[in-house]
Amino acid sequence: MQGIPHHLIDVSSPKRKFSVAQFQKQAYLAIDDILKQGKTPFLVGGSAFYLYSVIEGWQFPVTTRDEKLRKNLEKKTAEQLFSLLKDLSPKRAKTIEPNNKRRLIRAIEIAKQLGKVPQVIKKPKYDCLILGLKMPNEELKTLIKKRLLKRLQLGMVAEVKGLKAQGLSWKRLEGLGLEYKWIALYLQKKVGKEEMIEKLTTDIYHFAKRQMTWFKKDNTIHWLPLKKKGYLHQAKTLINRFLN
Template sequence: MTKPKLIVILGTTACGKSGLGVALAKRYQGEIVSADSRQVYRGLDLGTGKVTAEEMEGVPHHMLDVVDPGQPYSVAQFQQGAYEAIDGIVGRGRLPFLVGGTGLYVRAVAEGFVFHAAPPDPALRSELEALPTEELRARLAARGVALDVDAWNNRPRLVRLLEKARTGCDPHAEAQRDPRYDVLTLGVNFPRETVCRRIDDRLLARLDAGMVEEVAALRAGGVPDDFLEGLGLEYRYILWYLQGKLKTEDELVDELGRAIKRFAKRQVSWFKKDTDVHWLDMEADPAAEAGALIDAFLA
């Protein structure tokens, strides 16, 4: 049987994935499924760069705001939700676009990872959650478990990988694949200097828009500090600022800006491993280039 067609738009942070996705979805009567491990959480808006209702321009978006902050949420849960959203889009006769920068989430859907559940072990999880992040990484390395860019600072993911390994399950079980869709993957990126400038500009804009206040409100609403720290980047560094570990806003901007740039560099390395990505020239006319590729794919 012919598989439904899926357009994937991936790439590094601050490179315009959301805007390009909206433009192409409008052109092809499509709907967007977000593939971002932090945008699934309600209330994590400025810190995650979540697309606003105005920026959506009427294009339906799925897999945003599906779980409360502080609640556990796995890539397997995301995959199931994304499958349901994509199948619904196809059933309505529209074209699905999977848009995001969380490589594991994108690959789980686009490549059809097959997950095997490891039974929860509360005692083991409690032991692992008490360990520093560096120790979690070291234990995984000792077991030969490679880490992707999204897992590197993701404590819940690190704990889950160790839990799977320690309970007899293969932490790489998702290497088994059963693809459900015919996929065209488009990549967005800029030269390193441009990426760094865009990161700086976006960071200052988000701080001006109230990103520190967003994190403070999450804490006041009962979201645990360890959850916020586990989210990494904006939430971790702003938490440190609110805790007094970073003394000034200038120090926050400097430290957080450098952390985001390091993350973007790791993203490039991760995404460049995929030889099936059509990298768009973002300094020319990426929408036109993408349109030509999509036209040929759909034909």
């Protein structure tokens, strides 16, 4: 990747679930290793949920995995799960994504074991400079589709076929969300190719908008207009000032 070492790529089998707590632990190890080398780590992209677990140093509640409960909850719709969480832990229900079944199930599991979902305790390990790139919504949607088409050309359908051949169920592939979900539906002939591309583009765009809603709550982010001349110079200036 242009001579820059990248970390936390292909660190877990898609057959296994990989939690935000596991991600945080591995991110800490990678960051500490980079710092020991006298270099500066960059935490780039990804879900705000995972990014802030590292940036803010979230302390996760200690609970055991209840497979029987999870199996029963999997049968419910996101709407039913959200309603159940509102009864168990109204405060957590106000902050969770109401359509994210995986996080709803985890929140319900915690609430049932601890009586409620406790407020997140934050103990940041590092001083961080946060830079964000902004662009108009229509340009963002165009860029999303362009990137998606490129990924499809580079063999993403073949990748999903390969995962199925390795033993992943259609249900598991659909549960991975976004590209894996829609390509799995396409391979099962439940949607056509054009419908897959259009619905996937829309889903990725909606995901990006939800992430932006989260980021807008953070007034420490330095926003750089991607289409404005000089944004790279502005980024370099902010980074140099932060490091020195």
